[in-house]
Amino acid sequence: MARVEVKQLLEAGVHFGHLTRKWNPNMAPYIYMERNGIHVINLYKTVAKLDETNEALSKIAASGRKILFVATKKQAKDIVAEKAAKVNMPYITERWPGGMLTNFVTIRKAVKKMASIDRMKKDGTFLTLSKKERLQVDRLRAKLEKNLGSISEMTRLPGALFIVDTMREHIAVKEAQKLNIPIFAMVDTNCDPRDVDYLIPSNDDASKSIDIIMTEVTNAVAEGLAERKSEKGDAAEGKSDDKKEKAPKKKEAADKPAPSPEKVDTKPAPVVAKAPNVEVDVEATKETVAKKEKVEADDLTKVEGIGPKAAEALVAAGIATFADLSKGDAEKIKEILTEASSRMAHLDPTSWPKQAKMAADGNWDELKEWQDNTKGGVE
Structure with missing residues (x-):
């Protein structure tokens, strides 16, 4: 992953903060100095935080989860829409629909309404309507496309949110916090960094600053997607190679000539002393090996309500x-999370064993349907 240099950030104006009278005291660790009544952001800390953010976003993208980009301010909306579309990620640039995350089922119904209107136009039903009704349907379709068209492919809650200006998108921040969705954000000197899981101290008002940060972030997402694609390809090649290797072995066994009676060794086999009272439980050994192979193979973030940090703690x-999670007790899981971090004390793991059981059994369609019909994994 190519690391952005401080000089590049300086040229893009990433270091410019807000007026000193508008600052948030919690941003003090990321402020380098004050000049002409304006706070200057420490770009060395920006680079460090950007690397940390990129690594986390790359992992989320590699796991197959979607990252929702949110930016409704004028100077950011076009840049975010362009960059997010390049990596095939959903984005909101017009207006944050209230309940976008906490009432996701209703939002999905609105998206499905667009699909039903498109079907009407294809099968000819649309032409049977009166002129006034057709006009109303067209207006509704245009409105839905403007506000929700960019998230039409997002069939479940996103794995993370990337926000430009947390002050402006405060509703999105609150909804993500309620559902324990990790928040990544460009945070200026007037914002509160405590609301964000992964922050990038930077100027969130200048288009050049937004452009350079978004470029770095989407490049990290693209790398995560490429890694996921290569892993799938390697898995497919591995299966085909196993099939090819098995075939020649059978052929070699068939071609090997049987030993002639003259060359048969008639010497008695050497007697090997058996170890006394040594019993090997073959089935138990197989189970132990299988468990060792399976460790770290499951992505727990596929369970709704579990973020990267919660997964690490588990x-x-x-x-x-x-399988381990499906047998777990919700109260014990709650204790583990609380001990790991006080910020995870509000999590509700009641439904996690149920979701994990579906995942362990391979019932992904059933799990997806269950997650779509619940609010953030809470029944």
């Missing part, structure tokens, strides 16, 4: 697979 506590 793995550290020995809950590394869907």
Whole structure:
């Protein structure tokens, strides 16, 4: 991953903050100095935080989860729409629909309404309507496309949010916090960094600053997607190679000539002393090996309500697979999360074992339907 240099950020004006009288005291660790009544952001810390953010976003993209980009301010909307579209990620640039995350089921119904209107136009039903009705339907379709067209492919809650200006998008921040969705954001000197999981201290008002940060972020997402694609390709090649290797072995066994009676060794086989009272439980050994192979193979973030940090805490506590999580007790899981971080004390793991059981059994369609019909994994 190519690292952006401080000089590039300086030229793009990423270091310019807000007026000193508008600052948020919690941003003090990321402020370098004050000049002419304006705070100057420490770009060395910006680079460090940008690297941390890129690494986390790359992992989320590699896991197959969607990252929702949010930017409704004039100078950011076109840049965010262009960059997010390049990596095939959903984005909101017009207006944040209230309940976009907390009432996701209703939002999905509105998206499905667009699809039903498109079907009407294809099968000819649209032409049977009166002129006034057709005009109303067209207006509704245009309105839905403007506000929700960019998230039409997002069939479930996103794995993370990337926000430009948390002050302006405060509703999105609150909804993501309620559902424990990780928040990544460009944070200026007038914003509160405590609301964000991964922050990038930067100027969120200048188009050049937004452009350079968005370029770095989407490049990291693209790398995560490429990694996921290569892993799928390697898995497919591995299966085909196994099939090819098995075939020649059978052929070699068939071609090998049987030993002639003259060359048969008639010497008695050497007697090997058996170890006394040594019994090997073959089935138990197989189970142990299978468990060792399966450790760290499951992505717990596929369970609705579990973010990257919560997944790390569970793995550290020995809950590394869907099978382990399905047998877990909600109260004990709550204790593990609270001990790992006080910020995860509000999580509700009641439905996690149920979701993990579906995932462990391979019932992904059933799990997806269940997640779509619940609010953030809470029944």
